[in-house]
Amino acid sequence: MHITLRQLEVFSEIVKSGSTTRAAQQLALSQSAVSAALADLEHQLAVKLFDRSGKRLIVNEHGRLLYPKAVSLLEQAKETEQLFREDHGAIRIAASSTIGNYLLPAMMAEYRRDFPQAPLDLTVGNSQDVIQAVSDFRVDVGLIEGPCHITGIVSENWLQDELVVFAAPQSAIFREAVTLEKLADSPWILRERGSGTREIVDYLLLSHLPRFRIAMELGNSEAIKHAVRYGMGISCLSRRVIADQLENGSLRQVPLPLPPLTRTLYRIHHQQKHLSRTLIRFLSYCHEQDIA
Known part of the structure; x- marks a missing residue:
């Protein structure tokens, strides 16, 4: 069975208007198209939906049974169409x-x-x-x-995003000029492998050091910020992540002997x-x- 919404729309309009001529006017279709749609629907259902009285069509018991279901289906179709027209999809x-x-x-x-x-x-x-x-x-x-x-x-x-190396304000790394050797000797607190930040830090920063020492790997930036703030090592994160701490002085940016780290x-x-x-x-x- 291949009943279409167009067939149900034609059927419903004929029920309301009482003739194919008026239904065609309401639907902006030709009368032959309306008659064909009704004939196809009746053929698929294997029943007559109207009694014919001259040019008038009078809905019969089969039509009265179908009508509320047809109206319901058409309303659901309109609701579905409206749902996406109003862009409410998650x-x-x-x-x-x-x-x-x-x-x-x-x-x-x-x-x-x-x-x-x-x-x-x-x-x-x-x-x-x-x-x-x-x-x-x-x-x-x-x-x-x-x-x-x-x-x-x-x-x-x-x-574009800027990465910043940072440490606690009291860190020993600020006692003299920062060199690649000094960075290499510092304990690093880094994101876990598989993190985008870790991948870029490895490429942009750690690959330039003669060696490096990982003190710990942590699964989120908040944990890293707190570990660094308590003097457990230095790290490198997006400036966006530590902006508030840099502003209030609880963390301090480490100047690098390297070009800016951007990704x-x-x-x-x-x-x-x-x-x-x-x-x-x-x-x-x-x-x-x-x-x-």
């Missing part, structure tokens, strides 16, 4: 921890001010978790702190993922000025 986002904890909240808040009913679903993990979620279609878009070279994943430059943050999605109007609208809120 956006599923996965972000690595620095982005999810320190960048996205301001962006999401601005978006929700303009679209208070729009649902957002955010998952925070390390970069490998985000890439896997995008690969499995569990999220619509991913935001990560390093490049992605996985087949089938589209990776686009998103924002690109990336936006990723599966190459077969359709970017809906809702998703594109949300992404338009994800730009530098929202988080400066």
Whole structure:
């Protein structure tokens, strides 16, 4: 059986108007198209839905049985259409921890001010978790702190981010000029392997040191900030992560004998993922000025 919404719409309009001529006028169809739609519907149901009295069509017992169900189906179809016309679909986002904890909240808040009913679903993990979620279609878009070279994943430059080496204000590293050798001898507190921040720190900073000593690896930036603040070592994180602590003096930036440490943050999605109007609208809120 292949009953169409158009057939049900034609049937319902004939019930209301009493003739194919008036139904055709209401639906902006030709009378022959209306008659054909009704004939197809009756053929598929194997019953007559109207009694014919001259040019008039009078709904019969079969038609009266069908009518409320047809109206219900048409109303559900309109509700479904309206649902997507108003862009109320949930956006599923996965972000690595620095982005999810320190960048996205301001962006999401601005978006929700303009679209208070729009649902957002955010998952925070390390970069490998985000890439896997995008690969499995569990999220619509991913935001990560390093490049992605996985087949089938589209990776686009998103924002620029500055990394800062920092220590507790009383740290011995500030007692004399900072050299690569002094950095190499310092105890480092770093993010876990698999983190986008760790990957970039290894590439931009630690690869320039003659050696380095890892005091500990921690799974989130908050734990690293507290460990450094209590003098357990030095670390390197996004300036966005430690901005408040640098401002209030509980942490201090370590000057480096190296060029500024900058990285690109990336936006990723599966190459077969359709970017809906809702998703594109949300992404338009994800730009530098929202988080400066």
